[in-house]
Amino acid sequence: MTAEEQLQSISEELVGLGVKKQSGSLWKDALRRLARNRAALAGIIVIILIILTAVFADFIAPATYDKQSLVAENSVPAWMLSVFPEMKNYAKVSEVFPLGSDYVGRDVLSRIIYGTRISLMVAFIGPIISLLIGVIYGCISGYFGGWVDNLMMRIVDVLYAFPGLLFIILLMAFFRSTFSNPDPGTLSFYLGRIDAATGGLLFIFIGIGLTAWETMARLTRGQVLSVREKEFVEAARSTGAPTRRIIFRHILPNILGPLVVAETLAIPGYISTEAFLSFIGLGVTPPTPSWGSMISDGARVVRTYPNQAIFPSLALAITMFAFNFLGDGLRDALDPRTRETK
Amino acid sequence: MFNFILRRLLYMLVVTFVVAAITFVLMRSVPGGPFDKEKPLPAEVRLQLENAYHLNDPWIAQFGNYMSAVFIPKITTIPPTSGRIDDYLITFKIGNVYFRWMNFGPSFAARGRTVNDIFRQQLPVSFQLGVMALLFSVVLGMTLGLLAALKQNSLLDYLGMSVAILGVSVPMIVLGPVVVYIFGVLLKWLPPSGWGSKPPFVLGLFPSSFGWEYIKYTIMPAAVLGFGGSAIFARLTRASLLQVINEDYIRTARAKGLKDSLVITRHALRNALIPVTTIIGPMFAALITGTFVTELIFGIPGMGRYFVSSISNRDYPVIMGTILLYAVLLVICNLVVDIMYAFLDPRIRYN
Numbered sequence: 001m002t003a004e005e006q007l008q009s010i011s012e013e014l015v016g017l018g019v020k021k022q023s024g025s026l027w028k029d030a031l032r033r034l035a036r037n038r039a040a041l042a043g044i045i046v047i048i049l050i051i052l053t054a055v056f057a058d059f060i061a062p063a064t065y066d067k068q069s070l071v072a073e074n075s076v077p078a079w080m081l082s083v084f085p086e087m088k089n090y091a092k093v094s095e096v097f098p099l100g101s102d103y104v105g106r107d108v109l110s111r112i113i114y115g116t117r118i119s120l121m122v123a124f125i126g127p128i129i130s131l132l133i134g135v136i137y138g139c140i141s142g143y144f145g146g147w148v149d150n151l152m153m154r155i156v157d158v159l160y161a162f163p164g165l166l167f168i169i170l171l172m173a174f175f176r177s178t179f180s181n182p183d184p185g186t187l188s189f190y191l192g193r194i195d196a197a198t199g200g201l202l203f204i205f206i207g208i209g210l211t212a213w214e215t216m217a218r219l220t221r222g223q224v225l226s227v228r229e230k231e232f233v234e235a236a237r238s239t240g241a242p243t244r245r246i247i248f249r250h251i252l253p254n255i256l257g258p259l260v261v262a263e264t265l266a267i268p269g270y271i272s273t274e275a276f277l278s279f280i281g282l283g284v285t286p287p288t289p290s291w292g293s294m295i296s297d298g299a300r301v302v303r304t305y306p307n308q309a310i311f312p313s314l315a316l317a318i319t320m321f322a323f324n325f326l327g328d329g330l331r332d333a334l335d336p337r338t339r340e341t342k
Numbered sequence: 343m344f345n346f347i348l349r350r351l352l353y354m355l356v357v358t359f360v361v362a363a364i365t366f367v368l369m370r371s372v373p374g375g376p377f378d379k380e381k382p383l384p385a386e387v388r389l390q391l392e393n394a395y396h397l398n399d400p401w402i403a404q405f406g407n408y409m410s411a412v413f414i415p416k417i418t419t420i421p422p423t424s425g426r427i428d429d430y431l432i433t434f435k436i437g438n439v440y441f442r443w444m445n446f447g448p449s450f451a452a453r454g455r456t457v458n459d460i461f462r463q464q465l466p467v468s469f470q471l472g473v474m475a476l477l478f479s480v481v482l483g484m485t486l487g488l489l490a491a492l493k494q495n496s497l498l499d500y501l502g503m504s505v506a507i508l509g510v511s512v513p514m515i516v517l518g519p520v521v522v523y524i525f526g527v528l529l530k531w532l533p534p535s536g537w538g539s540k541p542p543f544v545l546g547l548f549p550s551s552f553g554w555e556y557i558k559y560t561i562m563p564a565a566v567l568g569f570g571g572s573a574i575f576a577r578l579t580r581a582s583l584l585q586v587i588n589e590d591y592i593r594t595a596r597a598k599g600l601k602d603s604l605v606i607t608r609h610a611l612r613n614a615l616i617p618v619t620t621i622i623g624p625m626f627a628a629l630i631t632g633t634f635v636t637e638l639i640f641g642i643p644g645m646g647r648y649f650v651s652s653i654s655n656r657d658y659p660v661i662m663g664t665i666l667l668y669a670v671l672l673v674i675c676n677l678v679v680d681i682m683y684a685f686l687d688p689r690i691r692y693n
């Protein structure tokens with residue numbers, strides 16, 4: 001039995017003797033505070049609704065996202081004429097499409113419903129990628145310190161100097177043309193196939209991940225530095241626990257709070273990055289319904305058919321609102337200091 | 343302080359070099375070249391063109407030539423010609439000798455123009471848009487934050503913070519078309535697209551007049567671009583002012599009988615604005631890259647359009663030049679912030 005296992009068994013005995021175990025109570029407290037925050041709760045409810053919409057899109061949507069109807073392009077339902085009276089002069093009226101149809105006659109509502117999938121995928125996979133890279137990088141840098149830390153942080157500094165938006169545009173162009181026509185059997189061939197199968201999402205994830213992890217790495221490093229010299233880390237080290245165990249079992253759980261908050265607050269950024277990339281045509285590949293590409297298509301006819309831009313815009317804005325409320329709520333719940341000033 | 347600045351300038355050089363190297367490799371690894379047209383050029387013509395631009399030299403040589411043309415000043419007695427490969431961004435003359443600096447090379451796609459031409463004509467537009475957006479976000483954000491903090495938990499506070507949440511939640515590509523529709527199409531108050539100033543610019547950067555003809559084109563894009571920033575300013579102003587108000591020295595100021603307005607302006611604001619001023623740098627950096635999006639939405643003839651099309655055209659000098667320029671701008675912004683920080687907060691020393 002190693003010293004660490006001994007310590008573990010002692011602590012288990014203590015728990016058995018009725019000494020209350022403290023771990024987990026921070027998160028329980030936070031959860032309770034979160035549940036009392038009405039804005040955050042509203043955000044969570046909206047997010048759950050969006051998740052349900054995405055999962056059951058096939059049953060909710062009146063049509064598929066790519067079904068075109070060339071006789072009914074740019075049509076609007078009758079109720080919209082009373083909202084936008086000038087449309088009476090030129091718009092086709094069709095009751096088939098609840099929110100109108102786009103320039104090739106695809107149902108706007110169905111495309112918005114299927115679009116939840118894209119935005120949600122970005123909202124969940126974006127943080128996973130940036131956390132995975134950023135946290136591991138930051139932990140190593142912060143824990144080892146010295147020249148390792150110095151070197152690793154200088155690398156991050158340099159990447160920070162990259163104009164993010166320009167870099168991501170360059171990366172997307174790079175991915176798109178490198179992987180569009182490679183020889184079968186190579187890695188790029190399979191990556192290209194995965195990307196095509198996900199409607200262009202794979203490279204968006206890679207692009208977001210590559211540009212978003214630096215912030216996480218810096219934050220993690222700072223947090224690691226602040227707990228590295230604490231007694232419980234010292235204790236773990238003195239029992240001979242391996243470095244990996246110290247980092248992942250002792251340090252990481254103690255710094256997770258701020259990381260989760262930062263990542264939640266970054267989600268709206270990822271969603272809008274995807275929307276922007278699709279807006280300029282470097283994001284999802286058509287006919288994948290992304291709100292960004294819908295807004296881009298709609299913006300071209302905003303003078304004549306404002307409905308095509310307004311409804312996907314609303315969907316995007318509501319989703320970003322929900323994630324922002326959740327992020328703010330999480331921050332208030334996990335960081336007692338910010339509550340005092342409120 | 344002097345040492346600190348010197349060190350940072352050196353560091354800036356290193357960063358620029360690395361950014362240039364990464365961009366170069368990335369850009370050149372993309373398949374296809376600047377002369378792969380939909381209708382293929384005859385092989386000899388293509389080879390001629392590629393040789394003329396030294397595209398068949400080893401990468402190291404191309405990179406070295408590019409970097410030296412950009413960074414090493416040229417000191418010569420030969421007067422400048424109007425050639426496309428002899429266009430330097432900065433030229434001045436002392437006696438008989440010309441000092442010339444920063445030759446970003448010719449553009450491959452825009453025939454007859456150099457990257458410097460694009461910088462001279464398009465960059466000022468992006469710069470003006472960025473500055474106007476920064477002004478908008480500072481003024482709106484600080485006002486909202488100040489009011490919210492002074493009347494904490496009042497209707498004004500909630501209203502201000504709702505606007506702030508709106509600002510961080512509504513992306514530009516949503517706000518843009520909506521604003522264009524309302525003010526440009528429905529109400530017809532403002533022109534839905536375009537820009538109010540043309541080259542030549544005063545001092546190379548500023549419009550020749552700030553009259554209504556200029557402002558009417560600027561309001562919508564600057565507001566749309568600056569709205570997100572104003573939200574961040576509002577939240578930060580509010581939070582830091584609230585924090586400062588609870589400090590002991592404010593209580594002291596109140597206790598000695600100072601008027602409320604004096605307590606706020608003389609004592610609270612001075613310290614509360616430190617974090618606010620320091621984010622102006624990164625904010626400006628974010629806004630100046632954000633102009634790319636705004637320009638595409640509002641059809642503004644700035645750098646955005648050139649950068650996006652230069653990538654699909656494989657217009658290497660434009661890609662390199664733009665990324666380098668913005669990277670240098672970002673680093674300078676950060677440097678200014680660090681210096682300002684030390685200046686505003688005497689507790690911080692860089693040694």
